[in-house]
Amino acid sequence: MSDTGRFDQAAKDWDLEDRRVILARAVAAAIRARVPISNDDSVLDFGCGTGLLTLELAPLAGSITGADTSPGMLEALAAKAPVARILLDPGKDPDLGGPHSLIVSSMTLHHIPDVPGLFRAFARHLRPGGRVALADLDTEDGSFHTDAQGVHHQGFAREQVIAWLREAGFGDARAETACTTRKEGRDYSIFLALGTKD
Template sequence: MTTRIAPHCARLTAVDSSREMIRMLNEKVAAGNIVNIEPLHLDFSRPEKATELAGDFDFVFSSMTLHHIPDPESFLRELIGHMSPGGTLSIADLDAEDGLFHDDATEKVHHGFDRQELQSSLESAGFANVAFITAHVIEKKNRAGKQTAYPIFLLTAVKPQP
């Protein structure tokens, strides 16, 4: 997604908690001579690490990441502090699911999100104008061997102007 969004941005900070994903992005950036992407490794399991983010962001996009963050509420509260007033947050992630989406049963993840509960978390963090749509449905054989549909929501929210 990063390389697709980059042409629409003056500057893009690409954050990932996986050093391997950052390495792969660095290779793409170098190979494509892309000058407006700054890859940054950041441990999302520790929301306080967000202090390493420099500046305020006008737009924050996350794809299939939030369900991997141990404390999404703390993360959202920390994140809003790094956004510009009027900045937009956009998150694509799993709707609440049966717990069988991930193949590794020992992986510590949330089993998707209830939209109303997530909206309450976003509003408690200070976001406004929260809206959801179903953006996609992943059809896959889950780890129980059953073909299952897993809806993916796309939410948008805004950091209010003062």
């Protein structure tokens, strides 16, 4: 089955796993604590899934759009709230609309083969001075996913993410600990990478 098909299948029961809901809330809190969001902001949630992070931030923003390659995930989001959605083609450079003032993402970067290319796409879809706030796993030993299909990175070294962001035009890129997530008795550290488009 394709990676997209697997997420389509998972969409119906995605929110039933408390760990995912708790993680999205913790990431949203980490973003809110570091990035002011107002009703002047156009926010894009990249790899939004069922919108767990999208809907946490929606009340703060002027507009919010969820983008994902999985039609099933976007349908699950649409069933919860009438937010704007973009269905992405997994084989193409992402057309993220905009320009946006903030791009957020949670737990999607490790599914992306070409993360430096994605960061360049983020820069193209942001207004001057636009920001990114991107959460994902710190480097892990591969135990986070029981099935590694579609997993292109076993977490990330923060220095690598920062370097890729700087190369893409986010000169002030930095990364901090957002939270931890507990899965099958193990704790995994989650970073939040932040940057402003030069």
